[in-house]
Amino acid sequence: MKDYRIASIPGDGIGKEVISAGVEVLHALAEREGTFRLSFEAFDWGSDYYKRHGIMMPEDGLETLKPFDAIYFGAVGAPDVPDHITLWGLRLAICQPFDQYANVRPTRILPGIEGPLRNVGSKDLDWVIVRENSEGEYAGQGGRSHRGLPEEVATEVTIFTRAGVTRIMRFAFELARSRPRKLLTVVTKSNAQRHGMVMWDEIAAEVAADYPDVTWDKMLVDAMTMRMTLKPWTLDTIVATNLQADILSDLAAALAGSLGIAPTANLNPERRFPSMFEPIHGSAFDITGKGIANPIGTFWSATMMLEHLGEKAAADRLMRAIERVTADQGLHTPDLGGAATTRQVTDAVIAAILADNE
Known part of the structure; x- marks a missing residue:
């Protein structure tokens, strides 16, 4: 029997x-499968830790995480701590050193959920957005000079490297090749960003030559927002820069019904470091403690974690359970227009796992 060690970082809000709900569901799933075990170790890193220690995680945090098979992450951010401290102090402090350069965000309309687009269903909106997760607009390069003076200057330097762009393009083309439609859209803004994004386009064309079986096209990011809303059926796999994909994936989640259902995988495809799996939503302090947070995005992220670990059958069983629960509108949380609680959705998913005989 295989044993997997999972680092659990619930974070904030x-x-x-x-994450508590996700761990409970994963334990039930592992017991149902009977072919592997999951061992979770929880870490209390986040904004509360920052308020006690002045840092979001211990200085040896990365060394602590290295031996784990995967990281299960909740959310980061608090109203009384600046966002750049929370993000760079925890989530990005893990993603970048662990070279989790491929951020993968599947989006589709799940059974029982009605998106805001008229007459658009799961057959019309079934995408995977690949986000370059290590450089680009979030490279962290830049600075500020003459602070507080009228001539104060702040720079935020976007960095594209040939190595970084090539590897994310190859990842995206491989993913597109693995999907039935074999269709990839490369998002760009090379009409206005004439250096880095022109190189992005050039490398996309170079990589495309190695994938003659994949149909691909190029779309300016502003036009992409219109295409996503007006012609969603023309899209399948999408690759975009760190900032652009960050924005587009939130739009995608909203078009699929809610940020609460959207999953994320931060992958180190070469597996030199553990990969991290998290829901797309934030810490949502406005509903914290009310017991109404939607755990579906966290459960869906768990399916991606199981696939990454090689437990495809378990991932499929969990996804079937998720879809059976979302199909019941009486089990929709408030973000989906219902009145169900986190507890009710969690119990229903566990029940569906146990009842699944496929």
């Missing part, structure tokens, strides 16, 4: 609630 509703992250603590949904």
Whole structure:
């Protein structure tokens, strides 16, 4: 029997609630499968830790995480701590050193959920957005000079490297090749960003030559927002820069019904470091403690974690359970227009796992 060690980092706000639900569901799933075990170790890193220690995680945090098979992450951010401290102090402090350069965000309309687009269903909106997760607009390069003076200057330097762009393009083309439609859209803004994004386009064309079986096209990011809303059926796999994909994936989640259902995988495809799996939503302090956070995005992220670990059958069983629960509108949380609680959705998913005989 295989044993997997999972580092659990609930983080802030509703992250603590949904990760707790996710761990409970994963334990039930592992018991149902009977072919592997999951061992979770929880870490209390986040904004509360920062308020006690002045840092978001211990200085040896990365060394602590290295031996784990995967990281299950909740959310980060608090109203009384600046966002750049929380993000760079925890989530990005893990993603970048662990070279989790491929951020993968599947989006589709799940059974029982009605998106805001008229007459658009799961056959019309079934995407995977690949986000370059290590450089680009979030490279962290830049600075500020003459602080507080009228001539104060702040720079935020976007960095594209040939190595970084090539590897994310190859990842995206491989993913597109693995999907039935074999269709990839490369998002760009090379009409206005004439250096880095022109190189992005050039490398996309170079990589495309190695994938003659994949149909691909190029779309300016502003036009992409219109295409996503007006012609969603023309899209399948999408690759975009760190900032652009960050924005587009939130739009995608909203078009699929709610940020609460959207999953994320931060992958180190070469597996030199553990990969991290998290729901797309934030810490949502406005509903923290009310017991109404939607755990579906966290459960869906768990399916991606199981696939990454090689437990495809378990991932499929969990996804079937998720879809059976979302199909019941009486089990929709408030973000989906219902009145169900986190507890009710969690119990229903566990029940569906146990009842699944496929």
